[in-house]
Amino acid sequence: MSRYEAVIGLEVHAQLLTKTKAFCACSTAFGAPPNTQVCPTCLGLPGALPVLNGKAVELAVRAAIALNCTVLRESIFARKNYFYPDLPKGYQISQYDRPYSEHGHLDIAVSAKGSEAAKRVGITRAHMEEDAGKNMHDKGDVSIVDLNRSGTALVEIVSEPDLRSADEAAEYLKTLREILVFIGVNDGNLEEGSFRCDANVSIRPVGQEKLGTRAELKNINSFKFVREAINYEIARQEGVLEAGGKVVQETRGWDERAGKTFSMRSKEEAQDYRYFPEPDLPPLVLSEAFVESVRATMPELPQARRERFVRDHGQTPYAAQVLTTHPEVARFYEEAAALHGDFVKIGNFVQAEVLRDVHTQGLSATFTVTPSQVAELLQLVDKGDISGKQAKEVYAKLVNTKKAAAEIVKELGMQQVTDPAAIDEVCKRMIDANPKQAEAYRAGKVAMLGYFVGLAMKETKGSANPQMVNEALKRLLC
Ligand code: ADP
Ligand code: MG
Ligand code: ZN
Numbered sequence: 001m002s003r004y005e006a007v008i009g010l011e012v013h014a015q016l017l018t019k020t021k022a023f024c025a026c027s028t029a030f031g032a033p034p035n036t037q038v039c040p041t042c043l044g045l046p047g048a049l050p051v052l053n054g055k056a057v058e059l060a061v062r063a064a065i066a067l068n069c070t071v072l073r074e075s076i077f078a079r080k081n082y083f084y085p086d087l088p089k090g091y092q093i094s095q096y097d098r099p100y101s102e103h104g105h106l107d108i109a110v111s112a113k114g115s116e117a118a119k120r121v122g123i124t125r126a127h128m129e130e131d132a133g134k135n136m137h138d139k140g141d142v143s144i145v146d147l148n149r150s151g152t153a154l155v156e157i158v159s160e161p162d163l164r165s166a167d168e169a170a171e172y173l174k175t176l177r178e179i180l181v182f183i184g185v186n187d188g189n190l191e192e193g194s195f196r197c198d199a200n201v202s203i204r205p206v207g208q209e210k211l212g213t214r215a216e217l218k219n220i221n222s223f224k225f226v227r228e229a230i231n232y233e234i235a236r237q238e239g240v241l242e243a244g245g246k247v248v249q250e251t252r253g254w255d256e257r258a259g260k261t262f263s264m265r266s267k268e269e270a271q272d273y274r275y276f277p278e279p280d281l282p283p284l285v286l287s288e289a290f291v292e293s294v295r296a297t298m299p300e301l302p303q304a305r306r307e308r309f310v311r312d313h314g315q316t317p318y319a320a321q322v323l324t325t326h327p328e329v330a331r332f333y334e335e336a337a338a339l340h341g342d343f344v345k346i347g348n349f350v351q352a353e354v355l356r357d358v359h360t361q362g363l364s365a366t367f368t369v370t371p372s373q374v375a376e377l378l379q380l381v382d383k384g385d386i387s388g389k390q391a392k393e394v395y396a397k398l399v400n401t402k403k404a405a406a407e408i409v410k411e412l413g414m415q416q417v418t419d420p421a422a423i424d425e426v427c428k429r430m431i432d433a434n435p436k437q438a439e440a441y442r443a444g445k446v447a448m449l450g451y452f453v454g455l456a457m458k459e460t461k462g463s464a465n466p467q468m469v470n471e472a473l474k475r476l477l478c
Contacts, residue, residue, distance in 0.1 A: 004203040004241070006234045007211055008169050009124075009161035012176060013154050014186040015131065015194040016059040017363070022130045022153035023050030023093065023281075030192055034136075034146035042151030044089030049280050056153035059185045060100060060128050061286065061294045063155050066179050066301060067123050069104030071291050075127075077278040082268075085145050086133035094156075096275045099127030100284060106159075106179075107303075108171045121172055122160030128284075129154050134193075149193075155185070161200065161211060166230035170223050173197055182302045182327050187362030190221050194362075197226060201233045202247065212237070213247040217261055220254050229254040233261050305330060313343035322351050328365035329358060339375035342382075349378060353395050368399040377405035385409065387416050389462035417464045420472070423456075426464065427472045430455045441477050449473060 021028055024041035040048035064071050078096035104123035109116050133150035137143045157176065163169045177195055180186035188195050196219050202212035215233055220226050237247050251268075252261040300308070302324050309320035324330045332354065337346040357368040377398065381391050386409055397408045409415070417423060430452055431438045441448035449470070456469045 002238065003205055004238055005206050006164055006230075007161045007202045007204060008163035008165075008230060009200045010159045010163070010169060010172060011198040011200070012157045012173070013131075013196045014063070014157065014180055016056050016153040016155060016185060017187060018053055018055045018059065018153050020053060021151040022053050022056050022128070023151055026151065028152050030194075032148055034144065034148060037148040038150065043147060050093065052281060052284070053153055056128065057284070057286070058294055060126070060155045061291060062183055062298060063157070063180060063185045064101035064104065064126050065291075065295055065298055066183050067104040067106055067126065067157065069101040069123055069126055071101045071286060072098065073286060073288075074098070075100040075284045077128075077281045077284065078275045079278050080273045080275055082273060084132065086135050086147070086150065088133070088147065088150065092130060092132065093278055093281070094129035095127035096270075099125045100286065101126045106172065106176060108168065108175045110168055110171065119168065121162045124158045124160050126155050126157045129156055161202075166227040166234070169199060169230055170227050173223060173226060178302050181363060182305075183299050184363065189362050190223075193221065196221065199226060199230055201230055201237070203234060203237045203241070213249050215247065215249070215261070216251045216267060218251055218253055218264065225254055225256055228259060229261055232259065236261065313337065313347065315344065315347050319347050319351060322355070323347055326358075326360050326365055327363070328360065329355065332367060332371055336371035336374045339372055340378055342378070345378055346374065349374060353392065357399065369395070373398050373405060380405055380409060384416055384418060384465060386414055387462055387464070387466065389457070390414055390416065414463070417460055418468060420468065423464055423468050423472050424476065426456050426459050427452070427469065427476050430459065431473075431476055438477060449477070452477070
């Protein structure tokens with residue numbers, strides 16, 4: 001048992017899914033050749049003026065509402081001054097003392113003594129700002145600067161220091177990412193850097209109220225690394241205190257190869273940035289009517305969706321979880337279920353078959369079948385045209401075709417055997433070939449029935465109606 005308690009607060013930078021940048025009309029598409037998506041404004045050329053992207057404001061407000069934040073009627077853009085090659089203006093347009101939203105919260109699932117519980121994590125504020133460009137150091141003996149990202153609209157979401165372990169921090173990030181993806185604000189892509197996190201970590205003796213000195217871990221780009229970096233940092237700080245030392249406030253990086261955090265620089269303080277109101281932009285004024293119009297078009301949040309799947313569709317909590325792993329998966333399931341009518345059946349089939357072949361990237365997902373193909377396929381099973389086992393075979397043939405399930409059934413010459421005489425014949429043969437097992441069944445070993453059902457289904461290559469096989473066997477084994 002450690003004498004210390006960890007205290008963690010996260011700063012998340014999430015790119016807003018706008019087609020153009022925050023203050024100019026340049027494209028935000030990822031992956032273009034370096035420095036092809038730039039203009040005088042995002043290059044910081046003298047005299048170029050910023051114009052705020054209205055869509056960015058709408059998405060930022062959407063994020064604030066989803067995080068239960070208060071949206072302020074009036075906020076101020078500020079210049080955050082610092083020099084870095086990826087920041088051509090020499091300052092970043094951000095928000096400082098008057099962000100557009102504050103005082104929210106996010107509920108995360110934590111496991112307390114084996115059972116699930118919810119924990120409320122405070123959101124200090126969310127503010128809008130612009131992204132910097134990217135420095136690339138892997139080009140031999142030169143570094144290059146790509147300014148395509150420069151000026152992309154971001155929302156920075158700052159949490160209260162309410163998290164107490166690496167697991168809680170990871171859970172917070174997962175929940176936050178899921179919400180932003182479900183409401184169409186962010187594509188959740190950690191590898192491409194459109195969802196990034198800085199973790200502030202400190203420790204304090206158990207029972208002490210005063211916070212310890214924090215280290216800020218920069219830009220950790222996977223959930224795995226978040227956990228590892230925080231755990232490493234907690235242990236490192238414990239080591240420092242146990243050796244009688246003091247934790248210094250600093251910015252640290254994560255070396256994934258070494259599995260260690262390392263000191264990058266002493267932590268800069270707000271006054272180092274010489275913040276002042278951005279003279280080229282007026283205060284951002286958001287009317288009540290505007291905020292309400294955004295609220296009115298808010299999509300359902302993932303947690304609410306899961307609860308609805310359980311309450312209205314009869315899904316288990318686990319199934320509801322799986323069916324909401326991606327907004328497009330949830331949409332697929334709901335569409336197929338609406339066409340078919342049996343939510344649980346469709347849910348099971350989507351989980352067992354469809355999800356195996358889904359390819360998701362950011363907000364989009366590629367399926368190998370359509371909801372209507374799946375609904376029709378299961379209708380054929382309901383009607384008794386094919387068995388559940390045959391349905392899997394048909395499904396394999398449906399993949400990447402525009403064909404209807406019934407067409408494939410015809411092509412395969414597949415039909416469920418429902419002829420009582422034919423079924424009786426197979427069952428009799430199985431019984432005759434296995435007299436010992438038949439005797440055991442008659443002597444009271446009822447589990448033997450399953451053995452014979454298995455044999456008969458195998459003999460008919462899964463085409464016999466299992467219900468009828470069951471009944472025939474019971475009758476013939478008497
Ligand atoms: P800065 O930009 O200087 O890092 P912010 O206010 O943007 O300041 O973010 C500070 C973050 O650090 C918040 O998430 C906050 O919860 C967290 N934090 C502040 N003090 C501590 C501390 N002593 N230990 C851990 N986290 C802390
Ligand atoms: Mg910080
Ligand atoms: Zn531009």
